[in-house]
Amino acid sequence: MPKLFTPIHFQNVELKNRIVMSPMCMYSCYKQDGKVTPFHLTHLASRAVGQVGLIITEATAVQPEGRISPQDLGIWDEDHVKGLTMINEQVHAYGAKTAIQLAHAGRKAELESDIFAPTAKQFNENYKVPKEMTEEHIKQTIDAFKQAARRAKAAGFDIIELHGAHGYLINQFLSPLTNHRSDNYGGTRENRYRFLSEVIDAVKTEWDGPIFVRISTDEYDEAGNNKDDILYFTNEMKKQGIDLIDCSSGGVVPAKVHSYPGYQVPRCDMIKHETDIATGAVGLITSGLQAEEIVQNDRADVVIIGRALLRNPYWAKAAADELGYAIEAPTQYKRGWK
Template sequence: MTKLFTPIKFNNVELKNRIVMSPMCMYSCTEQDGKITPFHMTHYVSRAAGQSGLIMTEATAVIPEGRISHEDLGIWDDSHIDGLNQLNEQIHSYGAKSAIQLAHAGRKARLDSTIYAPSPIAYNDSSKTPSEMSLKDIDITIEAFKNGARRAKEANFDIIEIHGAHGYLINQFLSPLTNKRNDEYGGSLENRYRFLSEVIEAVQSEWNGPIFVRISTDEYAPDGSTLSDILYFTSRMKQQGIDLIDCSSGGVVPASINRYPGYQLKRCEMIKREAAVATGGVGLITTGIQAEEIVQNDRADLVFIGRALLRNPYWPKACADALNETITPPKQYERGWN
């Protein structure tokens, strides 16, 4: 059997293959209440029917002011649990596991209300200037991640991913480009890592399943976090018991990025080796042969697929065909797949 379709286990959760539906914002909460809609059910469940091993929700806000937009999914209130639980029932019925990406947008929130960040620096000239978070604001936000983890457990998710990439709030604390604080949450590497460390501890206090963290492995800016900084952060995450580092890049400040197939994999491989932690590869992975090469050569343990799955919910089937692999279809599709 090809390695792409070999099961892999994280903590107490086994995935039937190494294909992950990457978290992608859909901006589709029609009532702006953060609740699951019929679109979300169709969107996520169709990829589970298509045999992706892990289905991960888009960035799901732990607090209302942490949304990227008013149309984002939320998990800041117990009223969100029922819809998410119904979604998970459907995902699980196709043999897939489910993950939720807990998120806070920080200064990149596009909301009418006040937005918050480690330091009062706007993302660009057209963005709002955020309010600098007080220690009380930080405590409230960490508690929101904790409550988000509790609700994720009640909604029957299998895995939690903490969103620490793409210039959103956690990334803003990690990066010297966006964190200009002079207190215990700014300055040194240890201090810049403190917020993420405390978020991880808060999530772990409510959650005993696998935890992933998505990070930006390259900020594409000369004064941003260095590779040495990134390796420090990932080693600390490993020490805290994080099961996998989801290796994306960019988004901290406006930057020109040269994108090509596998453009984020070099640092993904390095983190896997240097931090001795499982990694997820992401970024212009479009074919089964490419995905198989990545996992077969231990460049990453999982492949996170975004746009290719938007184009084709049955992308795993196309991979299996290209690799001369047979996968089990939903019983309703057997006469078409076999």
């Protein structure tokens, strides 16, 4: 059996294989209220039918001002729980597990309202200048992550992922490129980590299951976090009981990135072995052979598939065929699965 199709455990949650659907914004909350629509149900459930082991929702905002766009999902209100529960019912019915990515866009929110960040510096000339967060606002935002975790539990998710990558709010606190504060949340890397540390602690008061964190392992700027900083952060996360580091990169400041198949895997491999923590590899992983090489050689514990799953909801089946392995078909599709 290919390792890609072996189960893996995170605490009490077993994934039937090591294929994970990456969180990807769908811009489908047409009423701009953050609520689940029929599209979300169809989109996510179809990948579960296609035999993906874990489905992660798009970045789901813990505060309305934390949305990346007005059309993004939200979890800042009790009214969001009903739709999120429907997602879980649909996805679980086909044997997949679910995760919700709790997120706050910070200075990269493209909204009509005020936006907020650790430092009042815009991402580029096309974005608003954010308001610098006061310590009181920081505490309110940490509590918003806590309340989102409570709602995620009520909705029936199996795993929480915290979005600490791509230049969004958590990443803005972590990076010296975007955090120019002189209080307890800025300056040293210990202080820059404080916001994420307090978010993790707050989430764990309401959540007793696995927690993943997505980080940008490379900021593509010499003045940004270096490898030692990244390893410091991942070691601290391990101490706090984080179960997996989802290893992405970029997005902190405008940068040209030379991307190629598997371009983020080396940093993922480094973190896995130097921190001794489970990792997820993401970024232009497109074939079963490529995915199997990554997990078989212990470069990551799971592969996190994005655009390839947009192109083909049955990517897991295509990967199995490529590896000469027969995966069990959903009952409804057995006649056409061979």
